[in-house]
Amino acid sequence: MDFLHRNGVLIIQHLQKDYRAYYTFLNFMSNVGDPRNIFFIYFPLWFQLNQTVGTKMIWVAVIGDWFNLIFKWILFGDRPYWWVQETQIYPNHSSPCLEQFPTTCETGPGSPSGHAMGSSCVWYVMVTAALSHTVCGMDKFSITLHRHAGGRGL
């Protein structure tokens, strides 16, 4: 497990150091996908626009959170920012310094990440809804075009 955590810390350090320029963008994407927005924003909004997508959104929130809770009970994983303080693998107080953000300062088990699971579900529902809307719109457009061309005998 230490091997996994150690490599996780290396990846976090790499992202925090080399992708600092993308901080605003990544933080924005993370906040947009925040599962708590489902109840306050996405579900009411989508339910007005499209009931199927709205219902899908609420099911994703409920089932995703439930699975996350079960997996957290089973895995009971350490969070990187406390693991680096507790592990003995870094000699003489040489533990790496990891930057923390409001969403990472949680006190419960960290694995699997509820934020990552929830955000990917939110993004999946929104992207598939947007894609099917676009494809549907293009299909209607091509049918209209076809009829129009057929009516003119082209």
Ligand SMILES: O=P(O)(O)OC[C@H]1O[C@@H](O)[C@H](O)[C@@H](O)[C@@H]1O
């Ligand atoms: O399990 P993680 O990754 O710390 O994420 C949990 C948190 O993720 C956030 O996105 C949710 O808004 C919080 O409600 C939740 O507690």
